[in-house]
Amino acid sequence: MKKALKIVSSVIAILILLIAGYYLYQLYIVPEFTKLSVPTLSYPRQSVFYRYSLQLNGLDVIFGGQNMSSSQITTELKEDMKNIKSAGFDGVKLSYSFQSNNYLADRIALRAAQQGLYPIGLLQGHQAKPKDRGFTPEEMGEWQKFVRDEVSSNKNIIYFWEIWNEPSLDLFKYGSPEEFVELLKATYPVIKEANPNAKVVVTLSAEGRDNTGFEDQVLSLGGGDYFDVLSFHPYGANPYLQEDQIKAAIAREQSLVAKYNNQWPLVISEIGQPASEVSEEEQARLAKFVYGVAAKINLPVTWYYWSDERLPQNNGGMGQGANWGLIRYDGIKRPIFEAISGYLGSEKAE
Template sequence: MVFYDTTSRLTWCVFVSILVLFPTVVLHSSANSNEDQQSQDDEAATSPYGICAHLTWGDDYDDAEFQLQQMKSAGIGWARVDFPWKHMETQKGEWTYDRSDNVLELSGSLDVNILPILIAEPAWASPAYQHLDDWRSYVQNVVGRYKNKLRYWEIWNEQNGPHTWYGEPNAAQYARLLEAAYEEIKKIDKDLVVVIGGHSGIPTEYIEALYAAGAGSFFDVMNVHPYQIDPESYQFREQLDELKNLMGQHGDDGKPIWITEYGISTQNSVPKVSELLSGVVSGGLAAIDSQREDWSPLLLDDPNYLGGFGYKAEAIAMNMFKPMSPEKIKLEDLKALEPSKNGLIVLPPTETFPINYFDDIERYVQRGGVLMFWDGVPLYYDATKYSRDNPLNSIVSTSYRERLHVGWEAYWTKDGVPTSSTSNSPGRSWTADIDFPEKTPKASRFLNSGAIKDNDEFLPIIYSSNDSYQGVSAAVYKFDSELKGGLIVLSFIGVTWGETEERQAQRLPRKYLSTLQAGISLMFWYEFLAHEWDPFHNEDHFGIVGREHNHKPAFTAMATLTQARPPGSSVVEEFWRSDSGDLYHPQWKRPDGNLAWAIWKPEGEQTYSIRVKGDIHDTFDYLGNQIPISMNNGEATLVFSESIVYIIGPEEIEFTKTIGVNPPENLRITGN
């Protein structure tokens, strides 16, 4: 219940009745739910902490014992593991269970629950939905073998995606596969639980099509992978509510919802990307004007330019120009800039641009300025119309690139251009400048000289190739026409994607806590082991443990979370963030009876004065480091930021934001 004070102090108080209720009971219960299903959900909710691990595959199988031991030490209760059909029945009728047997023996000894995925048919039974007799045999054999060890069974993975189905996702095809698996599993034991394959995103249209195909009768647990939606956001809650409403319309409002994949990759480490790009930039600037030394680079960091740089891109740019410290400018500053003083402007790494500011961008180059584009095809999408859900609506005409004399080609514009290159090499003049890491970015867009004019020059810096094609993925456009400056362009996509390891660790507990507040009883982080084979490939860097078995900070953050909010904890109050959205404060009751809070700001930091009722037993950060609090007449001062502060013990906390706020903002959270 929320009360608002109408005095000059902006005051809002939250009073919470403490009931020992699991979040699944509170947020998933309905008149249509049955006791068996509720008990299944409660069993899963005893540990809400899962993680994905390919323990039956390749190098991960060799590491299975280490991974499971480390999961146990971090307080992780579940591992989601592939049980690939093609590995278990390599020849029709010939079954191999060595790997799954060994993994289950190890997990059982360490008390880590396994969620198996039934997936990946052999070539002779592909596509699986057209070989249902063989599929049924696979389900019968595998589930029958492990029915006394494994209670939950997930059927396929991201079946609504083209790369994980058979080209075009088809709900009716998957519904047939799901129905066959459900029937075979329930024949073996009606109390076994069927988890629908994790959907990519929260695709309500696809799920509606599943219901239309009759799939609602053939699963016990709904399942989503909301990578594209931040679980802390209001958008996540809105989409989750839309899914719940859809389920309710089909009588499924009693079924729990799990998230069996969510994660944050740390590919493109700042040092590796900066080292590669610094050679491109230094060589490119020398090619444009070999006599000039002071370029005074500027970062065009404007929220109207698709959000500006962002944390990772800014870190790379700052590292790239060391020892210089580039200043930031806004779009409105372009007109007044003098190229002779501020020669190089680094634009945000994106294929979008603010079309209403293009004339200013063009004039800067006409007057001798230099621009750096460094992600894909420059000037491809109109930032004022761009939407990640439908980017095609914002593609602009080629005229904007032609006005800056940029030519390019890609697999969708010209036959013979590859979808991805396999190797990179420096242009002849830049052999000494470019220092390639062992693994290098892959290109799918390529630059050319097709739009240059008069005495312009097109100078390749990096060639990207495969067996039958060689194109240019980084180049200098040196102008001597109506344009008098130059461009440095890199067409690699996504070299700034991913997060730093520190930010991955900051966000991991925030995502778990946010989903628990939303009524999700079980979430699996993707994934445990980061293979780190390719520094630029996102799939190699989701893990919380490195290839050399080193703990990334996210591992420590996970262990800290499971200690602060042990399995068996219960949500105290669904209301958990300020109206302004600038302070998050989920609360829970621990099995030991203590109340606990996790407090953070989604962005930036702010100093608060706090007053508590009751004793503070412990205060620590997201990595478990103790935070000393000096109380003075029941008050103390704390800085809240993007990193969680855990507070264990008090019955009530009152926060007053006083630094830089007039009038001060006050929030009181109580546990009784």
């Protein structure tokens, strides 16, 4: 009996070691050997924002609105990235939040890279400080460490990093234009040191009719020396996509870049339209309009966002429960998917 128990204990110990070894291999070895070639384009041509929500639920987790085991998330992520690639996208945008655990974002970036997708990292810190000021020296040091750690650990797969999200808007404000320039000055060299091949993206306008003057103030203060790609989000309001505002925003940004001797390539690093605000058919028509206008001038577009399945249902807010996704909560593709398909997959970032 003792001999049998000893054998069983040995078998269990071996299984535990094998399982532990597998997870350690996935955690440390696989990322080291997953690499993407340095892109020649300044930004992926067609990318999509990957929004998600994760909550612990005992030994399981709630991923979006679905309860599943932690191991099942890996399977779901792999399938999502495969589907994004198959749809014709060549980039996936992910949020990296200051003073938060970004482990899952790193794993999503890894799964994206394994499918040949170029991850785009958005470095944001909206909840970490009051909006009416810049970082204190101590906070800035912590921010720089956060940036350095994320860029360094993903240097073989993430070549595009965006600093802050929509700083021109009160909702996401980072102090004054002068303070935002200081943030760029403090962040840009950290990114370049951690990954010399990285492209730094900044969004200085987030409205179709932008009367804030924020972007011109930042550029006149020399902020343009601390990024490589200039982004804008030509949103309207009710609905978010308005054809006249999109055209006007593109013309405004082209004029602004020309004023500064065309130093930066232009991209739309976020644009979307919730089907809760318009019909799904109108959502599809508006999206097709955006992609059509952008295609005429080779303007890269990032659609906001991939799937409602990965967010809580009926949770309210811009990013959650508002039906922005190309895919519904039930997993069915919206008409927008077919509407923009002809614009996807024509060029790659590599």
